[in-house]
Amino acid sequence: MIEVNQLTKRYGRHPVVDDVSFACEPGTVTGFLGPNGAGKSTTMRMICGLTPPTTGSATVLGRPYRNLPNPGREIGVLLDASAQHGGRTGREVLTLSARTLGVGRNAVDRSLDLVGLNPTAARRRVRAYSLGMRQRLGLAHALLGDPRVLILDEPANGLDPEGIFWMRGLLRDFADRGGAVLLSSHLLREVEAVADRLVMIGGGRIVAQGDKAELLAGAGTLVRARDRAALATALVAAGLLPADEAGAASDTDGGLLVPAEAEAVGQVAATAGIVLRELRPAGGGGLEQLFLTLTAGQSTKEAVR
Structure with missing residues (x-):
């Protein structure tokens, strides 16, 4: 319609x-x-x-x-x-x-x-x-x-x-x-x-x-690391995170939303020697968590025209 x-x-x-x-x-x-x-x-x-x-x-x-x-x-x-x-x-x-x-x-x-x-x-x-x-x-x-x-x-x-x-x-x-x-x-x-x-x-x-149900069920993995940039680089190199999303797919605390299973994300971090602060399925927090994860880091200023 x-x-x-x-x-x-x-x-x-x-x-x-x-x-x-x-x-x-x-x-x-x-x-x-x-x-x-x-x-x-x-x-x-x-x-x-x-x-x-x-x-x-x-x-x-x-x-x-x-x-x-x-x-x-x-x-x-x-x-x-x-x-x-x-x-x-x-x-x-x-x-x-x-x-x-x-x-x-x-x-x-x-x-x-x-x-x-x-x-x-x-x-x-x-x-x-x-x-x-x-x-x-x-x-x-x-x-x-x-x-x-x-x-x-x-x-x-x-x-x-x-x-x-x-x-x-x-x-x-x-x-x-x-x-x-x-x-x-x-x-x-x-x-x-x-x-x-x-x-x-x-x-x-x-x-x-x-x-809605598919998005909330398949939100991917939320991961936070001491060195976010290094983690993003490793995930891109492993093919788990598109290069153009490495800077945008973040949450309010410097985490990354990765469209992959937690085990695969953890393995990449371990291989690269990156210390993780958090690793969990992203869908557990419902729509609010998904929204914050996908849209954080975007401009929140209203355009003045």
């Missing part, structure tokens, strides 16, 4: 997104993960036609977003919950959008009920909404046209634990009915609970993607 093919975005010589490719299938929730400044929001904006790519392409339901005759009826988008008119009520915001999309008033009532905004909240002006209420209104707006695809950037920001649990059920139900969800979030445990597939981005490039 979403196909991203070699998307690249540069500002001058600075690549924000570099050769990114992935797909979101019907009936799945795809977690789109990466540190701040990794290129997640820029990728989502390119998918939605808001930012033109330097090279590459993105299609939703087989077409570029801008070529869809009435995109809100096909794709629900929430990129910034604060981008709403503060002087209008929640109901007014949705009613205006319903007229634009060509859907009836019953769609407004359905969306408000679906996201848990009662009549009192719907009559309140958006400027008086909490961040959590704005997120619910943004989700109501995304669902207004009864779309088949949802593209959501940090939709859980501002939600309390009960709200996060509710949103998880909402997204799971949407996917189970045949929809596709592309979900960006820093709440890794929630993504782990709801996602079927994972796409991880660091420094503008994909560092891992695939079925």
